Amino acid sequence: MNAGTILYIPVAQAEGGATVTVKGQLYGPTLKLDGTDITTGTAVTIATDSTRYVPLSVEGTGSLYLTGIAIDYAAGSPAATSHTVTVGPNGQYRTIQAALDANDSSETDRLVLKITPGDYREKITVTKPGVTFANADVTAKRAVTIRASYYSSNTFDADGKFVPQDEFDLGTNKCATVTIGAGATGFSAYGITFQNDYNVVDHTAAGEQTPAVALNTQADKVYLKNSRIIGRQDTLYVQGAGNRVYVDGGYIEGTVDFVFGDANAYFAGTELHMAAFAGKNNGYFTAANTKKSGVGLVFDRCNLTVAAAYDDDAKLSLGRPWQTFAQYTQVRKGDGSSYVTGVDLGTKNSAYTDTSSAVTYLDSTMSSKITKNRWNVWTSKNQSGKSVDVTFHDDVRFAEYASHDETGALLDPADYKNVVLGSMSALDEAQVQAKRAELLAALGFGSAAGQWVVPDGAWPFAYDPNYSTGTDVQPTQPGGNASPNADSAAKADTMPETGSAIIAVVVVAVPLLVAGLALVAVRRNRQQ
Template sequence: MNSGTILYVPVAKAEGGATITVQGQAYGATLSLDGNAISTGTGTVVATDSVRYVPIAVAGTGSLYLTGIVIDYASDRPAATSHVVTVGPNEQYPTIQAALDANDSSETNRLVLKIAPGDYREKVTVTKPGVTFANADVTAKRAVTIRASYYSSNTFDANGVFVPQDDHDLGTDKCATVTIAAGATGFAAYGITFQNDYNVTDHTAAGEQTPAVALNTKADKVYLKNSRVIGRQDTLYVQGTGNRVYVDGGYVEGTVDFVFGDANAYFTGTQLHMAAFPGKNNGYFTAANTGKAGVGLVFDRCDLTVSPEYGGKAHASLGRPWQTVIATTTHRNADGSSYLESWDASTKDPKYADVSSAVTYLDSTMPDQVPATRWNVWTGKDKNGKSVDVTYHADVRFREIASHAADGTLLDPADYKNIVLGTMENPSADEVAAVRAQLIAKLGFGDGAGLWTVPDGSWPFAYDANYTKPGEPVPGTPTTPGAGQGTGQDSADANGANKADTLPSTGSAVLGVVIAVVVLAVAGIALVLFRRSRRR
């Protein structure tokens, strides 16, 4: 869509208003909805006092690649129901994918997979909305581990086309053990371990580390309750501008960029563990490529840890800014390798004009291995193999607020004079609470129009003694999230860390009420929504 284009979106008369979200990518264009400036991926509330057409206008010198328009009516939110099927060797379905393929679901009639503890060696794709994976052992003392071993070699030919090296080399976007597709809105997981074995249990020699995603989320309203995501490079991929992911407790393990993507993802009470890999002494917790209107990755009261295998030699960076880069020209060799020919530090790469990497650590525990520089820039290599800073610094939004050491001592920003990117702050407790409230509001959690009523954390079915070993504790007995790191043998406690206490109450229903995304047809005009997946 070029400058001067105007779309008229029909809305119905309804109480409480509606939220309209324009999905896509703006390339230099400016957008307005009902006369107000907007950004792609961010919902805007409009009045619905009468049937009318709401204009979306494109202006400026660029263009808009439109992938969808979502309308969410505050008045059209029926309470969710659910139906439960069992998965396991002696259950209704032997595999998770078989259960998904055989059953329909929606956000108002959820499909709950009650999965017996054990290893499920399968590559899983969730395509339908309203799906829940739940450990049948509600104590989560016995793990449900979904595991596979696919990867990306990042091998390209002279034309920059990806060249798979074998049947398991699928590229970063397709190699995940579990993929939550764009249409699988409202996915939830309780006490599940998502693991990519590549570089974890196989291909573990020095020099073999490569992207191998464990969980790839491309949908909105993804909720993980005390679940574990285990890999090495690129463990957890959260995709989709404007999509929301809520990680409630649990554990994420990796080495390089192991939480990455452009979705808005909120982690509370989560352990982020940097594992060791042979031949490596450095790693990066995050690599965000957030859109300018997005909140990015938020880690609230989380615990960052580093493997003791590093000893005192680890360089554990808080993250680096993916795709927030300057304009460069690249030379690609016949073997597919490449190097930087030229670069302009004052000009942003126009392909990523809307990218503004955002990561916030709030009131979180930091390991000693995080360097004084705290973060890293994004780099490329010149013809001689020398690293070049290609970060467009002005658009990086990195914040570290009220960080503390393992003993609880607050880190003093005055002790960190050489922070390479972003800011480090140590505000009062009241100011920390205010920042938390602001972030939660921007993330779109709550009960109003366009907001997501986050599940309250209750397991989606009652305690069942058939799935608990004799002598094991009953629900409510605390365990340690992240126990048995990297083994897939223990999952996080079902009653472990609670989500932020500043969130609005969601009641005590077995399943939280989910927001139904309504595709409206007025006067014979239908809006067909679709998404285009992003590739790394």
């Protein structure tokens, strides 16, 4: 949206008002909502005493890269219902994407895919709100595994343009096995495994490790219960400033930056496992590029484990700050490779002025193999091929509270005198509880107006009681032509096209009135 543009957002009359959150990146201008200055990623309270259009104006000079608009009503929203379809060899649909394409959904009439355990070799994009992937085995002892093998070579030409090496080289933004698009608000998954086979099953030799995303969430209010996310580099990508992701239990596996992105993501009781890879003796659990208004990645009562293959000299860190860069000049050579010059650690990089990487660990169990420095700076190569620090240290927000070792003993910050970038604090039980409440409120998980109330943790289908009683519906078109175990190459005709832009507008009805919930989401066609 260029300066001078006005977007009118429909809102419904509702008791208690509502909050509006504009998501995206500002490049110079001032934003006004209903005549009041606002910032991206921050919930703003508006009056809803009548059904009306609320103006969002871009003023001054520059532009807004808009990724979404979310409206949360304090009261008056209709109760959610759901309808269920089955997926599997004997289900209504034989592929997950076919079931998604054939059925409508919304946050007030959710679509539940009841998926028979087995392997589903397909690349999936969810674009509709209110979708649930549910393992038909409610114990989740038998796996539903969605798998594909796409990657990013990070190969560029002399002009910096991405150069795919083959049909499976899609770049970091598009290579995910499952992508939850910006319009798919309220997506949830129960007992599902998301896996990128690249570097896990194939291309496992030393020197072949490269970004290969298993799950990419670009929507708000994403909930993952007892699910597994498997990859190596860049396993879980949580995108979208102001978006909220709740990972309830489950397991995430990777090697480098394997939880990354700029969304607000809360991980409760999740195991984060540093997997081994041939020829590697280093790794990073996280790589956040949080915006300044965001809380970032929060790991609460999580368990950080490390593969036995890593020796005592391994350099394993809690994370490094992606895009919180100091000013430097990048020089690209004729073969597409690049190096940095003129690094000024005292000046923020003008391309990333709003980035302030944030990661917090609370009351979590830490492997003894994690380096005593705890975190890493972000480095790039100079002309001589030497790694140099390019991090703008002042904007990094890394914190560790009440960490303990594998025996349950609290780690003493006094034993960690050379912590890089972050802070390390010992808290008692009351302080941990207070910090947890503080973080949850800041993340937007709570009972206040405009906040997303988190599930109670019960299994199965606790988030929506209608899931277990939803009405089965018949398919409206054939459910695909390949079995769940078919080779991914044979299913190319079922793979969705992931174009450079998706614009989704969702209108939610409230009792006796036509509601307004406008979601405008634009995906940037660029490579990481």
